Amino acid sequence: MHMMVSKPEQWVKPMAVAGANQYTFHLEATENPGALIKDIRENGMKSCSVVQAELQWHSQAYLCLLQVGLAIKPGTSVEYLAPWANQIDMALVMTVEPGFGGQKFMEDMMPKVHWLRTQFPSLDIEVDGGVGPDTVHKCAEAGANMIVSGSAIMRSEDPRSVINLLRNVCSEAAQKRSLDR
Numbered sequence: 001m002h003m004m005v006s007k008p009e010q011w012v013k014p015m016a017v018a019g020a021n022q023y024t025f026h027l028e029a030t031e032n033p034g035a036l037i038k039d040i041r042e043n044g045m046k047s048c049s050v051v052q053a054e055l056q057w058h059s060q061a062y063l064c065l066l067q068v069g070l071a072i073k074p075g076t077s078v079e080y081l082a083p084w085a086n087q088i089d090m091a092l093v094m095t096v097e098p099g100f101g102g103q104k105f106m107e108d109m110m111p112k113v114h115w116l117r118t119q120f121p122s123l124d125i126e127v128d129g130g131v132g133p134d135t136v137h138k139c140a141e142a143g144a145n146m147i148v149s150g151s152a153i154m155r156s157e158d159p160r161s162v163i164n165l166l167r168n169v170c171s172e173a174a175q176k177r178s179l180d181r
């Protein structure tokens with residue numbers, strides 16, 4: 001879940017109980033990111049044990065842990081995210097101002113992605129906003145491995161091929177990175 005909300009603290013528990021497997025909040029929306037990261041992990045653990053007890057699952061605990069995503073808006077420097085990078089599962093670099101779909105991709109966010117990929121090689125890095133067949137190459141080359149795409153898929157006559165293209169471009173870039181290392 002990408003929570004584009006103020007006071008993200010108040011929705012962790014409801015989302016965990018509802019079965020979310022990832023809780024992404026905005027760095028700009030909280031005064032205490034460290035406490036919120038801890039809270040997300042703890043709530044994930046709790047709801048996981050409830051699910052386990054109800055369904056009598058024992059060996060698949062990892063399936064229902066709540067992962068942590070941390071998002072930054074275009075105006076937020078990536079250095080503010082860096083101190084938390086080792087405590088999160090995914091960094092989300094917004095490539096439009098949060099609000100609505102159909103906006104123009106902000107290519108000038110790519111240095112943030114590149115910097116994160118260089119500093120944190122195994123971190124999941126997501127981009128969101130204006131990403132489609134025309135822009136995904138830039139994201140993938142910079143180091144993004146998770147893509148949010150709305151308009152490019154929904155407005156296409158062949159959504160399946162757009163999704164496949166986005167996937168392939170990212171996985172080829174990731175493969176190339178691992179060979180270069």
Ligand SMILES: O=C(CO)[C@H](O)[C@H](O)COP(=O)(O)O
Pocket residue numbers: 096097098099100101102103128129130131148149150151152
């Ligand atoms: O929610 C958004 C911004 O707030 C996203 O940009 C949106 O979901 C993705 O849509 P699009 O690919 O059309 O930019």
